[in-house]
Amino acid sequence: xxxxxxxxxxxxxxxxxxxxQAARRILETSGYKILEAENGVRALELLADGTxxxxxxxDLQMPELTGEEMARQLRARRPELKVLYVSGYVDRxxxxxxxxxxxxAFLEKPFTFDGLTEAVSLLLFGTVKPPAFDx
Amino acid sequence: xSEPPPREPEVIHRFKNHLAVMISFADLLMLEMxxxxxxxxxxAEIHKAGRAAMALLPExxxxxx
Numbered sequence: 001x002x003x004x005x006x007x008x009x010x011x012x013x014x015x016x017x018x019x020x021q022a023a024r025r026i027l028e029t030s031g032y033k034i035l036e037a038e039n040g041v042r043a044l045e046l047l048a049d050g051t052x053x054x055x056x057x058x059d060l061q062m063p064e065l066t067g068e069e070m071a072r073q074l075r076a077r078r079p080e081l082k083v084l085y086v087s088g089y090v091d092r093x094x095x096x097x098x099x100x101x102x103x104x105a106f107l108e109k110p111f112t113f114d115g116l117t118e119a120v121s122l123l124l125f126g127t128v129k130p131p132a133f134d135x
Numbered sequence: 136x137s138e139p140p141p142r143e144p145e146v147i148h149r150f151k152n153h154l155a156v157m158i159s160f161a162d163l164l165m166l167e168m169x170x171x172x173x174x175x176x177x178x179a180e181i182h183k184a185g186r187a188a189m190a191l192l193p194e195x196x197x198x199x200x
Contacts, residue, residue, distance in 0.1 A: 022159035088151035110155035113162035
């Protein structure tokens with residue numbers, strides 16, 4: 001029998017509410033627990049108290065704090081945090097940083113159900129289909 | 136004074152966000168609705184149009200350069 005793992009927690013950070021809703025619905029349908037933040041500052045506040053998170057899904061282009069800067073600050077505190085950049089500006093990120101760090105990946109908008117679930121599972125488990133989760 | 140119109144990359148960025156929402160929710164509906172739902176073919180058309188618009192994005196981006 002396949003081994004089950006603890007239900008992973010994904011923090012979705014995007015300034016577009018409908019994008020957060022779409023990501024939440026897709027990832028909850030796939031068994032993940034979801035936290036949301038509407039910008040990078042709020043995400044930093046949310047995680048300041050030690051709230052557990054396994055993966056950060058980050059929009060790149062946000063007011064106040066870019067997704068990349070938010071991820072840099074969060075990973076300075078939590079080096080084990082995996083980061084999925086989701087943006088329509090992926091070319092810009094790759095121009096600046098042709099090589100992503102370990103435990104980072106990107107997904108271009110517009111994403112699909114399969115595209116998002118596979119990208120999250122690959123980062124967390126190294127496979128396109130996640131194992132069963134203990135809820 | 137009125138705000139200047141959004142620049143082309145910003146327009147495309149917004150367009151991609153709208154498409155992501157449209158395709159994602161169509162995906163979810165297809166997944167969750169019964170196989171014999173009378174609305175299935177309609178949702179499939181929305182999904183197909185979203186995918187077709189997605190395929191046009193590289194051409195749209197070229198127009199701005």
